[in-house]
Amino acid sequence: MASDGGVSCLRRSEMMSVGIGGIDSPPLDVDEVHVLAVDDSLVDRIVIERLLRITSCKVTAVDSGWRALEFLGIDNEKASAELDRLKVDLIITDYCMPGMTGYELLKKIKESSSFRQVPVVIMSSENVITRIDRCLEEGAEDFLLKPVKLADVKRLRNYLARDVKHSNGNKRKLPKDSPPLTLSPDSSDSSPPPSTLSPDSSDSSSPPLSPVEIFSSPLLSPLDDEVDDVLTSSPESTPSLVRRQKMRSPGLD
Amino acid sequence: MDTLVAQLQRQFRDYTISLYHQGFLDDQFTELKKLQDECSPDFVAEVVSLFFEDCEKLIGNMARALDQTGNVDFSLVGSSVHQLKGSSSSVGAKRVKGLCVTFKECCDSQSFEGCVRCLQQVDIEYKSLKAKLQDLFNLEQQIVQAGGRIPQVDI
Numbered sequence: 135m136a137s138d139g140g141v142s143c144l145r146r147s148e149m150m151s152v153g154i155g156g157i158d159s160p161p162l163d164v165d166e167v168h169v170l171a172v173d174d175s176l177v178d179r180i181v182i183e184r185l186l187r188i189t190s191c192k193v194t195a196v197d198s199g200w201r202a203l204e205f206l207g208i209d210n211e212k213a214s215a216e217l218d219r220l221k222v223d224l225i226i227t228d229y230c231m232p233g234m235t236g237y238e239l240l241k242k243i244k245e246s247s248s249f250r251q252v253p254v255v256i257m258s259s260e261n262v263i264t265r266i267d268r269c270l271e272e273g274a275e276d277f278l279l280k281p282v283k284l285a286d287v288k289r290l291r292n293y294l295a296r297d298v299k300h301s302n303g304n305k306r307k308l309p310k311d312s313p314p315l316t317l318s319p320d321s322s323d324s325s326p327p328p329s330t331l332s333p334d335s336s337d338s339s340s341p342p343l344s345p346v347e348i349f350s351s352p353l354l355s356p357l358d359d360e361v362d363d364v365l366t367s368s369p370e371s372t373p374s375l376v377r378r379q380k381m382r383s384p385g386l387d
Numbered sequence: 388m389d390t391l392v393a394q395l396q397r398q399f400r401d402y403t404i405s406l407y408h409q410g411f412l413d414d415q416f417t418e419l420k421k422l423q424d425e426c427s428p429d430f431v432a433e434v435v436s437l438f439f440e441d442c443e444k445l446i447g448n449m450a451r452a453l454d455q456t457g458n459v460d461f462s463l464v465g466s467s468v469h470q471l472k473g474s475s476s477s478v479g480a481k482r483v484k485g486l487c488v489t490f491k492e493c494c495d496s497q498s499f500e501g502c503v504r505c506l507q508q509v510d511i512e513y514k515s516l517k518a519k520l521q522d523l524f525n526l527e528q529q530i531v532q533a534g535g536r537i538p539q540v541d542i
Contacts, residue, residue, distance in 0.1 A: 177438050177474040184422045184430060230469070259473050281415045281477045284422070 172227035199234030229258035392535030416479025465494035
């Protein structure tokens with residue numbers, strides 16, 4: 135993995151051992167959920183990281199889609215041995231980012247044989263139905279409206295917890311053997327259940343990652359004005375969950 | 388008899404409530420407070436501090452872009468406004484966020500005067516919020532130093 139030299143410890147008050155790509159990190163605790171958060175906004179990265187950590191997730195936060203791919207090892211021909219150490223249970227990404235949008239990142243992840251099973255959640259400050267539909271059709275697990283709240287993250291956390299011992303009664307929790315939560319009834323995405331850490335996981339040799347590893351990109355290009363095309367989203371692909379999302383935050387512009 | 392701690396706590400409570408009622412803060416600020424605990428006792432202060440740095444940087448970008456007389460790149464200004472709107476939304480800086488909405492419209496309609504006006508307003512607004520939050524954090528410190536606990540304020 136290319137050393138980017140752009141790793142920055144952003145919060146001096148909190149000591150983190152930042153490793154580039156987590157190469158020197160100890161194995162990930164099999165009980166811990168590891169989330170990769172992608173957002174070009176520093177403020178949002180800090181907030182999402184805290185939201186996730188407070189819900190007992192390990193977090194790696196990066197500032198671009200390219201960094202995310204680099205971190206996952208998708209953009210190069212890395213040996214699978216190295217991929218093994220990157221146990222990612224959830225990827226949560228902003229939609230509007232310069233360079234590579236969250237949608238483009240989602241597509242690349244779903245094209246990757248190693249990571250297509252990882253649930254991807256998209257965040258956006260804009261409540262655009264075509265955008266939401268497009269992401270869900272591409273295989274996104276969920277779509278969160280910004281600003282993200284603790285309740286949103288707790289909900290995500292709950293449906294990642296596939297351990298049957300967790301009987302929190304949350305309706306969205308997936309039973310152990312059910313297919314992933316796809317919101318589009320006619321979705322052609324027949325991917326197997328997302329890979330999560332189960333107590334029986336034999337993946338005990340993968341190195342853990344520091345609580346937060348933040349990569350900063352030296353380049354920030356202007357955000358391309360995004361044109362939301364009228365896509366051919368089928369009439370039935372407007373799931374009730376999305377509607378609920380839409381109605382949840384009345385204060386949105 | 389009103390102890391110093393009780394007085395400070397009351398001031399803190401009143402000030403907090405006024406910030407919400409006057410529209411400086413919204414419930415996202417409350418959400419941030421939920422993320423603060425003994426392990427991260429300064430989380431809110433850290434985040435807003437980053438936000439204000441962000442404001443300064445983005446406003447600088449916008450000012451530079453608007454300074455290119457006759458050759459203003461409104462999409463560049465717009466993208467900075469978009470970023471500012473996002474981060475203000477994330478910290479609960481309600482007035483700043485509201486100004487960004489207007490600002491974005493001026494960018495979209497390529498109104499130079501509108502943009503300049505909005506830029507001035509955003510600059511004033513973020514600095515005003517910064518001063519108020521500093522006062523709020525100072526009150527918190529005073530309470531703690533006087534041996535008291537920072538009250539939970541329900542808005």
